Amino acid sequence: MIEARGVGRLFGEKRVLHGVDLDVPAGGFALVTGPNGSGKTTLLRICAGLMRATAGEVDVGVPRERIGFLAHDPLVYRELTGLENLELYGRLYRVVEREVRIGMLLERFGLWEARHDRVSAYSRGMTQRLALCRVLLHEPDLLVLDEPYTALDTQGAELLDAQLQELHGARTFLVSTHDPERVERFASTRLALA
Amino acid sequence: MRYAADVGALARKDLLLELRARDTLPSMLLFVVSVFVVFHFSLPAGSSDVAASGLLWVAIVFTALLALGRAFVPEREQRVLDALVLAPCDRSAIWLAKSIATFAFLAAAEVVAVPVFALFFKPVSGPMLAGIVLADVGICTVGTFVGATAVATRARELLLPLLFLPLAIPLVIGGVGASVGGDPARYLGFLALYDLLFALLCWAAFEYVVVE
Numbered sequence: 001m002i003e004a005r006g007v008g009r010l011f012g013e014k015r016v017l018h019g020v021d022l023d024v025p026a027g028g029f030a031l032v033t034g035p036n037g038s039g040k041t042t043l044l045r046i047c048a049g050l051m052r053a054t055a056g057e058v059d060v061g062v063p064r065e066r067i068g069f070l071a072h073d074p075l076v077y078r079e080l081t082g083l084e085n086l087e088l089y090g091r092l093y094r095v096v097e098r099e100v101r102i103g104m105l106l107e108r109f110g111l112w113e114a115r116h117d118r119v120s121a122y123s124r125g126m127t128q129r130l131a132l133c134r135v136l137l138h139e140p141d142l143l144v145l146d147e148p149y150t151a152l153d154t155q156g157a158e159l160l161d162a163q164l165q166e167l168h169g170a171r172t173f174l175v176s177t178h179d180p181e182r183v184e185r186f187a188s189t190r191l192a193l194a
Numbered sequence: 195m196r197y198a199a200d201v202g203a204l205a206r207k208d209l210l211l212e213l214r215a216r217d218t219l220p221s222m223l224l225f226v227v228s229v230f231v232v233f234h235f236s237l238p239a240g241s242s243d244v245a246a247s248g249l250l251w252v253a254i255v256f257t258a259l260l261a262l263g264r265a266f267v268p269e270r271e272q273r274v275l276d277a278l279v280l281a282p283c284d285r286s287a288i289w290l291a292k293s294i295a296t297f298a299f300l301a302a303a304e305v306v307a308v309p310v311f312a313l314f315f316k317p318v319s320g321p322m323l324a325g326i327v328l329a330d331v332g333i334c335t336v337g338t339f340v341g342a343t344a345v346a347t348r349a350r351e352l353l354l355p356l357l358f359l360p361l362a363i364p365l366v367i368g369g370v371g372a373s374v375g376g377d378p379a380r381y382l383g384f385l386a387l388y389d390l391l392f393a394l395l396c397w398a399a400f401e402y403v404v405v406e
Contacts, residue, residue: 050276050405065282075277077268079214080207091203092281094196118214134277 001026001061001142001172002047008055009042016042020056022191026141027169029186032176034193040176041072041146043193047174048144060142065093068140070148074131076119082106082130083115086137093138105133109159124151132160143167145175149182157182200283204291209298211268218264222303226257227310234314246315247322247373251366253307254300254326255333255359261299262337263354265292266345275345279404289338289400297334304330321382325372328385329365332392336361339396342403364388 004022008015017039024030032040045051046058048069060067069075076085083102090098106112109129119127128151135143149157161182164173168186175183212218233249269275278288304326312318337358344353365388371381 048280050279052405063282064280067280069276069280071273071276073273073276075272075274077207077211077274078272079211079268084207084210088203088207089277089281092200092278092283094282 001028002030002174003059003061004043004047004056005058006056007043007046007053007058009039009046009051010054017046017053017193018055020191020193022189024172024174024189026061026172028188029168029173029183030175030189030191031180031183031187032174032191032193033178033180034176038193040193043191044069044144044146044174044176062141065138066141068135068138068143070131070135070143070145072146072150074119074127074134076127076130076134078120079118081116081118082111082122082133085119085130086133089134089137095138101137102133105136108163109133110155125153125156128152129156129159132163136163140171142172142174145173147177148175149177149179197284197287200287201291201294204278204283204288205294208268208292208295212295212299215268217267218261219299219302221264222257222260222299223306225260226253226303226307229253229256230307230310230314237315243316244374246311247370249315250311250322250373251329251369253311254304254329254369255362255366257303257307258296258300258330258333258337259355259358261296261303262333262341262358263351265296265338265341270345270350275404285401285404286397288404289335289342289396292342293334293338296338297330300330300334319373321378322373324382325369325378325385328372328382328389329369331389332365332385333362335389335393335396339400339403342400346403361392 002022002024004020007017007020009017020043032043034040046053047060048067049064086102090102095101106115109132111126111129114126119130148160152160164186177183230253279285308318340357341354344350344357347353368381368385368388372378375381
């Protein structure tokens with residue numbers, strides 16, 4: 001699914017990534033670890049197609065509509081409601097039976113009652129749950145998750161654990177985290193960036 | 195059809211955001227009316243209609259800059275542009291939807307501004323109105339493209355006017371020509387050509403602006 005050879009990225013003169021190789025087969029789970037500034041987010045953004053590598057080659061074997069990307073920021077509009085945000089993405093991703101799928105995700109992530117509230121009124125944890133709904137909405141083949149447990153409370157983290165467990169093996173994952181113990185049991189490939 | 199549906203969904207979202215936040219349109223209205231009041235008192239008595247027409251175009255361009263400066267703020271604040279760029283829609287749909295929303299804000303400001311101009315300075319002719327509409331199209335298409343370029347940089351507030359104003363000069367020339375020139379059709383044709391040419395360029399190049 002993902003084949004990366006000698007991937008590097010420069011920001012001006014600053015080298016953030018250098019010579020990274022990564023192979024993740026379809027259905028695999030790649031765990032990317034490393035300290036702050038080691039290039040985890042940059043690598044994930046390159047694999048998601050949001051950034052171009054300045055060296056090396058990356059081949060992600062799926063079109064961009066089959067990628068689900070969870071970033072540091074939730075990538076939702078604060079002045080829209082949770083439901084409106086998912087409606088927008090559902091339309092753009094041409095999700096079939098959109099309303100049913102959105103309702104199911106909102107229920108699963110405990111946001112059904114708050115669906116008509118603006119995201120600006122959500123807590124950080126609720127916003128992260130909404131971001132997870134956004135990522136899962138179009139049932140992507142490749143899930144690129146950058147620090148997915150950020151801001152989640154115990155219940156939210158358990159929901160995400162259950163989701164990862166359910167999709168493990170059926171989807172391909174590229175996950176960066178500062179807390180590798182949490183997802184270690186899923187990992188089939190490990191990449192430690194220095 | 196899908197392209198139109200994507201543009202519709204994105205433009206509707208921009209209009210809804212403005213309806214909720216009310217950041218852009220009230221500022222534009224206040225600004226453009228204030229500018230006309232200042233011009234009204236600063237323009238010497240007996241000044242020509244030609245000078246007054248020039249002031250209208252100065253006011254329109256700078257009012258548009260307010261809208262263009264705000265156009266990508268919701269996307270920048272939450273980095274939502276990343277999610278839009280990843281969506282399977284044609285990336286130019288993001289630019290077109292944003293241009294349509296900006297056009298709507300500018301047109302709404304002009305619905306107030308043009309009668310105020312007529313009240314303070316001179317009546318507005320048909321060719322002048324046509325010139326305003328055509329110039330608005332160019333302002334919004336080019337300005338939205340430039341706004342997307344500027345939003346990725348740290349000096350975005352500085353970069354937007356620096357990039358946009360030189361590109362707006364032909365629009366001002368065409369607009370003033372259509373307002374006071376002896377052959378408005380020629381200037382309106384020039385504006386339409388500018389709109390077509392730059393809309394095509396922006397449509398084709400937008401993808402390269404939004405991917406780092």
